[in-house]
Amino acid sequence: MTKISDSTVKRLSMYYRSLLEFEKRGYKIISSKDLAKTEELTPAQVRKDLSFFGNFGTRGLGYPVEELKERIAKILGLTRSWNVALVGVGNVGSALVSYKEFQKQGFNMKLLFDNDQRKINKSHKGIPVHDVTFLSKKLKENKIEMVILAVPAHAAQKVADLVVASGVKSILNFAPVQIKVPKDVVVRSVNMAMELEYLSFCQVNKGFLQSS
Amino acid sequence: MTKISDSTVKRLSMYYRSLLEFEKRGYKIISSKDLAKTEELTPAQVRKDLSFFGNFGTRGLGYPVEELKERIAKILGLTRSWNVALVGVGNVGSALVSYKEFQKQGFNMKLLFDNDQRKINKSHKGIPVHDVTFLSKKLKENKIEMVILAVPAHAAQKVADLVVASGVKSILNFAPVQIKVPKDVVVRSVNMAMELEYLSFCQVNKGFLQSS
CATH class of the missing domain: 3.40.50.720 (NAD(P)-binding Rossmann-like Domain)
Incomplete structure (x- = not known):
């Protein structure tokens, strides 16, 4: 893993919130475009941020909502109190x-x-x-x-x-x-x-x- | 003037506060090193941020506190209510x-x-x-x-x-x-x-x- 910036951490927090929302609405898979739209970012920015987690998501298919949410929660330290x-x-x-x-x-x-x-x-x-x-x-x-x-x-x-x-x-x-x-x-x-x-x-x- | 980033604006707010403090303590001139020390930044970063105001300060002499403070206040919109x-x-x-x-x-x-x-x-x-x-x-x-x-x-x-x-x-x-x-x-x-x-x-x- 490479070092990540202050503003990437902030965006991870934002993605996490969006993913909770997508999950609540019953989404199983979302694209970088879906996430980008919610956050008013470019899909390229979203993909770049999520590449921090290594090879993740399937090209052309998107990201599994629950797994992505859990990975972000873990990296933000939100799986513990x-x-x-x-x-x-x-x-x-x-x-x-x-x-x-x-x-x-x-x-x-x-x-x-x-x-x-x-x-x-x-x-x-x-x-x-x-x-x-x-x-x-x-x-x-x-x-x-x-x-x-x-x-x-x-x-x-x-x-x-x-x-x-x-x-x-x-x-x-x-x-x-x-x-x-x-x-x-x-x-x-x-x-x-x-x-x-x-x-x-x-x-x-x-x-x-x-x-x- | 070139476009400036979100975090530069934040640092300008910080410099403004430091300058108020330097002024209160009677400083007339400060160096980029003085400002950098207060904010825990590098002098190069400070000089880069302040270069936004064009050619300002005297090489080897530093920045006039009052003038720099007023320039930053103006750009932050703090000279009006x-x-x-x-x-x-x-x-x-x-x-x-x-x-x-x-x-x-x-x-x-x-x-x-x-x-x-x-x-x-x-x-x-x-x-x-x-x-x-x-x-x-x-x-x-x-x-x-x-x-x-x-x-x-x-x-x-x-x-x-x-x-x-x-x-x-x-x-x-x-x-x-x-x-x-x-x-x-x-x-x-x-x-x-x-x-x-x-x-x-x-x-x-x-x-x-x-x-x-």
């Missing part, structure tokens, strides 16, 4: 706790952390909220594998350092700041304002964006 | 209304929409909530330029169609579904579960991701 914790039960954190897609894909929100005494030692939507002071201890005890940071910008690096020190290798960061981690830790940052900036860029520079 | 509306005042929608970065970057949340009679005709965090039935009319009246969709998956396409029919060219979609729009409309989708899938992919396939 993951222990997830979230730090910062504010507006964004609270919305993430209610986000049903997480559970559906096997991301189990096990623990919440906050520094607000009014929230600590209570349950938030059925999940216990712990004092962030005990972050390292609790992450280790509960074998947490991924941490979602929904803390203010000024606190993000400090909390990330604690998370890394606890041995967690995956961080999803919602704080509007870049955080630094060692090479063996992966950080994925979501910045809603940057998403809007992409849209304002497109409005200001009509025609300057490469179609991908 | 934008009228934004949000549809779906649920958990995610509500968190987005409180998201301070939007206002800071000039994205003004003017209107909210919902189909829940208990929310309609009230104010949510100071912003009026309208009946989604009047979406088209209100979007036009208020010259809304960007719409954030925070509605359930099953409602997303229908609402998107109404938004497009109202002449809005930019949609930020939080519904976990692909929405289809005409070619002159830009949709940006944020799917939190897909972000976690990227992390699970990295854990399952250590070493298979291209470093970008």
Whole structure:
């Protein structure tokens, strides 16, 4: 297997969702054209992405839906479940706790952390909220594998350092700041304002964006 | 100017944030190396991205912080403000209304929409909530330029169609579904579960991701 890019991983996630949909509608076999149409990509792009799985599908016949779905699930790590914790039960954190897609894909929100005494030692939507002071201890005890940071910008690096020190290798960061981690830790940052900036860029520079 | 890619736009947003920070700390001139260090990129990548602005910066001397910041702000459409509306005042929608970065970057949340009679005709965090039935009319009246969709998956396409029919060219979609729009409309989708899938992919396939 060759190395695959960030955007290929994103497309695999998209294919996976389309395949679930095709399966629900009773499809057994689909073509790269079917998948391309759903995702608004070219069939060539789809075939290239799926070639990552080696020689797969039958030329002229297409891909078996169930098998392809399962192969993608496996490579995305969706055939198992993951222990997830979230730090910062504010507006964004609270919305993430209610986000049903997480559970559906096997991301189990096990623990919440906050520094607000009014929230600590209570349950938030059925999940216990712990004092962030005990972050390292609790992450280790509960074998947490991924941490979602929904803390203010000024606190993000400090909390990330604690998370890394606890041995967690995956961080999803919602704080509007870049955080630094060692090479063996992966950080994925979501910045809603940057998403809007992409849209304002497109409005200001009509025609300057490469179609991908 | 040549066409620029999706990920270049994202890096411009990141540079913009770093430049604000450098400015706050009193820097007048920075090198591509300074910017690269902050963003964990190579100086060559930074220089390549900034070459988009034509011949800029002085070889061996670096880039003037304020001017570079203003050029990037202009190209990202941040030197003006934008009228934004949000549809779906649920958990995610509500968190987005409180998201301070939007206002800071000039994205003004003017209107909210919902189909829940208990929310309609009230104010949510100071912003009026309208009946989604009047979406088209209100979007036009208020010259809304960007719409954030925070509605359930099953409602997303229908609402998107109404938004497009109202002449809005930019949609930020939080519904976990692909929405289809005409070619002159830009949709940006944020799917939190897909972000976690990227992390699970990295854990399952250590070493298979291209470093970008």
